[in-house]
Amino acid sequence: MxxxxxxxxxxxxxxxxxxxxxxxxxxxxxxxxxxxxxxxxxxxxIKPDVPSIQALTQLTQQHRSDMRRKLWRDLVLLWIVSGVLLSGLLILVQEDIRLFVIVQVTVFAAALLFLVGERVHREVRRKWTN
CATH class of the missing domain: 1.20.5 (Single alpha-helices involved in coiled-coils or other helix-helix interfaces)
Structure with a gap:
């Protein structure tokens, strides 16, 4: 105590x-x-200069306009490619239906193989990174 x-x-x-x-x-x-x-x-x-609001606004507007231009270019390219492909497939259907079916089956098989390959590649990459 x-x-x-x-x-x-x-x-x-x-x-x-x-x-x-x-x-x-x-x-x-x-x-x-x-x-x-x-x-x-x-x-x-070494303190960095803080940009003004006007400079940041101009930078974001420029970036938005650049992105908008690129998106429109990609959209036009998509429409051109899809138009050519659909036109070719329509011509193929009218000329030779057997060849059209062969092309469709081949495209489907290629897409399926691509998806399976990507899934396997993703699984292998996940195993190696863990």
């Missing part, structure tokens, strides 16, 4: 923690004395 005014001796674990804390404080003070000012000057010297 403690008497009034008598302090309990600290445990070794508590004293070791206190010493470690004091050592960390001393290291922090030494670090600030040696490198504090040069690091602060260096930080101030």
């Amino acid at each position: 403690k008497r009034n005014g008598e302090k309990k001796a600290g445990t070794p674990r508590h004293e070791a923690g206190h010493r470690q804390h004091e050592r960390l404080e001393e290291e922090e003070e030494l670090f600030q004395r040696l490198l504090g000012q040069p690091l602060q000057q260096w930080d101030e010297a």
Whole structure:
């Protein structure tokens, strides 16, 4: 039992923690004395310029217009390719129905093989990255 005014001796674990804390404080003070000012000057010297709202707005508008132009180009290309393919298939249906069926079965098989190959490739890649 403690008497009034008598302090309990600290445990070794508590004293070791206190010493470690004091050592960390001393290291922090030494670090600030040696490198504090040069690091602060260096930080101030390399601060990037913040662009204005107008510059950011112009950048986003330019990006949007570039993306819109690319999307329209891709859409026109898609329509041209699909028109050529559909025209060719319509001509093929009228000329030789057997050849049309062979082309359809071949395209279906190629698409199926592609999808299976992609799935296998994805599984192998997932196994190797985990």
